[in-house]
Amino acid sequence: MKTDLNDMLMARARQVIPGGVNSPVRAFRAVGGTPRFVQRAKGAYFWDANDTRYIDYIGSWGPMILGHGHPAVEEAVRQAAADGFSFGAPTEREIELAEEILALVPSMEMLRLVNSGTEAGMTAIRLARGATGRNKIIKFEGCYHGHADALLVKAGSGLATFGNPTSAGVPPEVVQHTLVLEYNNIAQLEEAFAQHGKDLAGLIIEPIAGNMNFVRATVEFTRRCRELCTQHGALLIYDEVMTGCRVALGSAQSVYARSIPGFEPDITVMGKVIGGGMPLAAFGGKRAVMEQLAPLGPVYQAGTLSGNPVATACGLATLREIKKPGFFDALAAKTRRLVDGLTAAAAAEGVPFSADCEGGMFGFFLLPELPQNYAQVMTSDGARFNQLFHGLLDRGVYIAPALYEAGFVSAAHNEDDIAATVAAAREVFAQLGG
Numbered sequence: 366m367k368t369d370l371n372d373m374l375m376a377r378a379r380q381v382i383p384g385g386v387n388s389p390v391r392a393f394r395a396v397g398g399t400p401r402f403v404q405r406a407k408g409a410y411f412w413d414a415n416d417t418r419y420i421d422y423i424g425s426w427g428p429m430i431l432g433h434g435h436p437a438v439e440e441a442v443r444q445a446a447a448d449g450f451s452f453g454a455p456t457e458r459e460i461e462l463a464e465e466i467l468a469l470v471p472s473m474e475m476l477r478l479v480n481s482g483t484e485a486g487m488t489a490i491r492l493a494r495g496a497t498g499r500n501k502i503i504k505f506e507g508c509y510h511g512h513a514d515a516l517l518v519k520a521g522s523g524l525a526t527f528g529n530p531t532s533a534g535v536p537p538e539v540v541q542h543t544l545v546l547e548y549n550n551i552a553q554l555e556e557a558f559a560q561h562g563k564d565l566a567g568l569i570i571e572p573i574a575g576n577m578n579f580v581r582a583t584v585e586f587t588r589r590c591r592e593l594c595t596q597h598g599a600l601l602i603y604d605e606v607m608t609g610c611r612v613a614l615g616s617a618q619s620v621y622a623r624s625i626p627g628f629e630p631d632i633t634v635m636g637k638v639i640g641g642g643m644p645l646a647a648f649g650g651k652r653a654v655m656e657q658l659a660p661l662g663p664v665y666q667a668g669t670l671s672g673n674p675v676a677t678a679c680g681l682a683t684l685r686e687i688k689k690p691g692f693f694d695a696l697a698a699k700t701r702r703l704v705d706g707l708t709a710a711a712a713a714e715g716v717p718f719s720a721d722c723e724g725g726m727f728g729f730f731l732l733p734e735l736p737q738n739y740a741q742v743m744t745s746d747g748a749r750f751n752q753l754f755h756g757l758l759d760r761g762v763y764i765a766p767a768l769y770e771a772g773f774v775s776a777a778h779n780e781d782d783i784a785a786t787v788a789a790a791r792e793v794f795a796q797l798g799g
């Protein structure tokens with residue numbers, strides 16, 4: 366049998382890196398098998414250690430909206446690197462990137478750049494607490510906001526519960542102020558505000574949840590989140606790390622503003638696409654809130670590499686491409702064709718299937734109807750998903766190695782890629798059956 370270089374690399378990686386990976390889901394634990402070690406990537410494809418090509422529907426979990434190695438972005442990064450990697454002093458490009466993001470997401474009047482979505486989410490919570498002088502926060506089951514202690518909580522079953530830490534190493538005291546509710550459950554939301562309204566600093570939510578596959582907050586639920594926060598003086602925090610500049614140029618909040626005129630969150634957390642594949646994220650909001658941050662205000666936050674010159678160059682070049690006229694319409698139409706193609710292929714083979722998409726982000730379930738919350742997502746059959754995952758992988762199509770992850774289409778995917786993906790899926794669906 367031919368030597369599999371991915372197997373060899375994984376064996377070596379396991380000796381020096383826990384589980385062989387630097388972020389858990391990369392390890393393929395849920396789906397089994399050996400992770401593909403990426404050698405290089407271009408456009409819609411990457412090549413693994415064996416030089417096998419895959420159509421990439423992860424795109425670094427969202428950032429690579431232009432595809433890999435876009436020439437304009439590559440050039441911007443090269444030029445920036447030639448001028449120096451990091452200074453620990455301000456640069457003009459940080460202003461340019463801030464201006465660019467604020468123009469796209471006007472609910473933010475000011476923002477601060479950081480290195481990861483985790484950092485941005487963690488600081489957004491600190492800021493909400495500092496600005497309101499309150500401690501409690503609401504999050505929703507199935508939403509991921511990075512791995513800061515206070516946000517690493519899942520819900521107990523059904524009713525609202527004060528969180529039990531999901532991770533070992535998080536003292537109960539640290540999450541005692543985190544209230545975990547069911548996504549899209551208006552009655553539970555109203556009850557939580559009725560009971561804790563005066564102590565609530567903020568509510569943090571993924572407007573389209575991409576960390577339990579793809580689940581939209583309903584318009585009515587979104588409207589109630591906004592109304593209740595306003596009534597009780599809590600801040601509405603939109604975690605758009607995944608959806609930001611991905612589901613629409615103006616991010617998910619612009620999608621909800623179509624149905625709820627004037628809708629905007631108080632604080633927005635951004636990451637992934639705005640860095641174009643470099644470590645870069647941001648959080649922002651109204652001027653009065655943001656001026657609570659050091660050095661102006663009492664809420665401390667800092668970062669040695671924040672606003673890094675190479676990362677900002679990468680983000681800026683990426684945003685300049687995606688705001689070109691027609692970019693998002695084309696991306697959304699292509700993503701829709703993929704989702705429709707997969708849906709038709711599943712129907713033809715009698716496989717229960719539901720799928721949804723917005724802009725360049727999609728999700729699908731081996732369930733007859735789209736789930737509305739985490740508990741419903743968890744009714745999916747993991748074994749069947751794993752068969753689908755490996756069936757696609759064997760045919761050169763790389764989707765997320767877990768059923769609770771969203772998928773991403775880039776500008777570099779062409780019609781042949783979409784058609785090849787649908788054809789591969791149909792073959793696998795035929796094996797899966799009803």
Ligand SMILES: *Cc1c(COP(=O)(O)O)cnc(C)c1O
Nearest residue numbers: 481482483509510511604606607
């Ligand atoms: C990816 C993600 C994060 C965490 O960002 P990192 O850069 O991985 O720390 C936070 N929130 C959401 C919604 C995400 O998708």
